[in-house]
Amino acid sequence: MSDLDLSADTITLLTQLVDIESVSKNEQRIADEVEAALRPLAHLEVSRHGNTVVARTALGRSERVVVAGHLDTVPLNDNLPAKLDGEVLRGLGTCDMKGGVAVMLKIAATVPEPNRDLTFLFYESEEIEADFNGLHLLSQSNPELLGADFAILMEPSDAVIEGGCQGTLQVNVTTRGERAHSARSWKGVNAIHRAGEILDRLNAYEARMPVIDGLEYHEGLNAVNITGGVAGNVLPDVCTVQVNYRFAPDRSEAEAAVYVTDFFTGFETVVIDSAPGALPGLDRPAAKEFVAAVGGEVNPKFGWTDVARFSALGIPAVNFGPGDPNLAHTREEHVLLPRIAECEAALRAYLTRPR
Amino acid sequence: MSDLDLSADTITLLTQLVDIESVSKNEQRIADEVEAALRPLAHLEVSRHGNTVVARTALGRSERVVVAGHLDTVPLNDNLPAKLDGEVLRGLGTCDMKGGVAVMLKIAATVPEPNRDLTFLFYESEEIEADFNGLHLLSQSNPELLGADFAILMEPSDAVIEGGCQGTLQVNVTTRGERAHSARSWKGVNAIHRAGEILDRLNAYEARMPVIDGLEYHEGLNAVNITGGVAGNVLPDVCTVQVNYRFAPDRSEAEAAVYVTDFFTGFETVVIDSAPGALPGLDRPAAKEFVAAVGGEVNPKFGWTDVARFSALGIPAVNFGPGDPNLAHTREEHVLLPRIAECEAALRAYLTRPR
Numbered sequence: 202m203s204d205l206d207l208s209a210d211t212i213t214l215l216t217q218l219v220d221i222e223s224v225s226k227n228e229q230r231i232a233d234e235v236e237a238a239l240r241p242l243a244h245l246e247v248s249r250h251g252n253t254v255v256a257r258t259a260l261g262r263s264e265r266v267v268v269a270g271h272l273d274t275v276p277l278n279d280n281l282p283a284k285l286d287g288e289v290l291r292g293l294g295t296c297d298m299k300g301g302v303a304v305m306l307k308i309a310a311t312v313p314e315p316n317r318d319l320t321f322l323f324y325e326s327e328e329i330e331a332d333f334n335g336l337h338l339l340s341q342s343n344p345e346l347l348g349a350d351f352a353i354l355m356e357p358s359d360a361v362i363e364g365g366c367q368g369t370l371q372v373n374v375t376t377r378g379e380r381a382h383s384a385r386s387w388k389g390v391n392a393i394h395r396a397g398e399i400l401d402r403l404n405a406y407e408a409r410m411p412v413i414d415g416l417e418y419h420e421g422l423n424a425v426n427i428t429g430g431v432a433g434n435v436l437p438d439v440c441t442v443q444v445n446y447r448f449a450p451d452r453s454e455a456e457a458a459v460y461v462t463d464f465f466t467g468f469e470t471v472v473i474d475s476a477p478g479a480l481p482g483l484d485r486p487a488a489k490e491f492v493a494a495v496g497g498e499v500n501p502k503f504g505w506t507d508v509a510r511f512s513a514l515g516i517p518a519v520n521f522g523p524g525d526p527n528l529a530h531t532r533e534e535h536v537l538l539p540r541i542a543e544c545e546a547a548l549r550a551y552l553t554r555p556r
Numbered sequence: 557m558s559d560l561d562l563s564a565d566t567i568t569l570l571t572q573l574v575d576i577e578s579v580s581k582n583e584q585r586i587a588d589e590v591e592a593a594l595r596p597l598a599h600l601e602v603s604r605h606g607n608t609v610v611a612r613t614a615l616g617r618s619e620r621v622v623v624a625g626h627l628d629t630v631p632l633n634d635n636l637p638a639k640l641d642g643e644v645l646r647g648l649g650t651c652d653m654k655g656g657v658a659v660m661l662k663i664a665a666t667v668p669e670p671n672r673d674l675t676f677l678f679y680e681s682e683e684i685e686a687d688f689n690g691l692h693l694l695s696q697s698n699p700e701l702l703g704a705d706f707a708i709l710m711e712p713s714d715a716v717i718e719g720g721c722q723g724t725l726q727v728n729v730t731t732r733g734e735r736a737h738s739a740r741s742w743k744g745v746n747a748i749h750r751a752g753e754i755l756d757r758l759n760a761y762e763a764r765m766p767v768i769d770g771l772e773y774h775e776g777l778n779a780v781n782i783t784g785g786v787a788g789n790v791l792p793d794v795c796t797v798q799v800n801y802r803f804a805p806d807r808s809e810a811e812a813a814v815y816v817t818d819f820f821t822g823f824e825t826v827v828i829d830s831a832p833g834a835l836p837g838l839d840r841p842a843a844k845e846f847v848a849a850v851g852g853e854v855n856p857k858f859g860w861t862d863v864a865r866f867s868a869l870g871i872p873a874v875n876f877g878p879g880d881p882n883l884a885h886t887r888e889e890h891v892l893l894p895r896i897a898e899c900e901a902a903l904r905a906y907l908t909r910p911r
Binding site for chain 1: 722737739740746752755756758759778779783787792829860
């Protein structure tokens, strides 16, 4: 028997989920509970992969939709157990993202004959290094389980659809000089002074804001680290500025690298990390009808999310969850109960309207 | 009996000194040898203070001159024992500054009736933190032993008189911003970008080169360290540039601090360290006659040296030693034998010419 009661209302279910502490790498119990709650449902094929639980319908529908949510949270911050406060539920994970997980479980239990086949992914370790990410591990061990026409990640988005996501690239931009005693500085070349030109260019940068599939993105080019210096009496011979480029999904990682290298022409540049963006892909029927079912606006996603993993597999994906993204990872995280109801109703409408 | 033979020629004496390893904090043996060599000389009052040896004449002359040299060296670098190579003696300490110490010992032994009273200071731990410096310790324990009308430090100066020295000031110049996720950088303020203006000002800096007592100094204003950054996906909210100002001795530490604070108007500045410069003071008779005896040019000293300690006591002081200052602290340090002879001859002439 599971401690999770799928026949209870969604808020009760969410409260039960929050009260099972599941900081990254400690997801065994919550995965056990989710698995035990889903196993009795005859319309779902349930499988377990580490602490990731997969539940699929196999109704022979013409389209398949993935609905995904991670089970882990960031570390405790004196914010458990859950506390109900009028129309607000407070506590670790209420926003990021057990609100979404509760909606997923409720839909899984109460929509036995959806108009599209469904794959529910309850996955582990989203909040830590990518090597542990349950979606990443599943894409390595069982890539067929990720196959779909469309994917909905129930990450916090304030119950608004967020399409695509921007890519990110980290580059080290380095200046060189010549060491000298700082008492005879005219005998050397100060590498930190040379970095002034790098910062001047960054200050003159104008962000590109392309519109893609009707969504306006907003790029960014920012120094996120700077280091230089040998000793208090030595002219430094090297200075490195780490620059983070956030690029709209109409650019590939390679194009982003070329852009940054050109931007810093005359300086040494080394790309140290990058991840691709994801195009919204909202022209596919499964995506279009989801937008229609939810109604209202669609926003671009500026930060990088697991949406990009699906995009890399050729699957359009969006974020759509009840939490407020600005509350994620804060001690005060909470979720507004009406947002839970809105998300659940939208998903239910999308999956039950006749096709 | 000492291993040092004051009756030998100066080069032999220097070779003996070099072969007594005396890296800072390991000066006991060399101090013992110097003390033992000087004790038999009837015209000198010898006293010992830690590993610093003081030897003074008391002839009732109207002027007193300090001749000072440190006994320690920087760490070994596979450069012992001393090696004679034609007109060059190679090895740790040959340049910085046992060449000067050998001249001091030879003069102490062979000029029993100098025209001015002499105070020879053979001192410990010049190459490490100021708290261990033998001159500093002596100024605390026996300040009367430093009293003089003029001081000659036999630091490497290529047998040219170097007058005065520049002061040094370290200041942290800080910019503040507002953190934000680097994917939404327009919601924050990048403190590293703001530091561009600090580097722009440094790049536009024009060094002051005042002429003082006939010597042309050369100031410098240099970033010696820069730090900023929180994480690869966060707009940094603070960036600090450590700036080193080397200032000519016509400015006090307080004036130097005001200059730098004004230079960086609009930014937070905190002075974290400073040391005063030293005016050449070459108008005193004892100094003037030394310049006349050596002949030739007098250069300014750009770096900070123990000359400033005497200046702080109101005693004009110069550097004058046989080593090439560019070789100090290098593995290849050496001294040209003719420079040893020149320095010894100049000192001898200065101290023996009738007054």
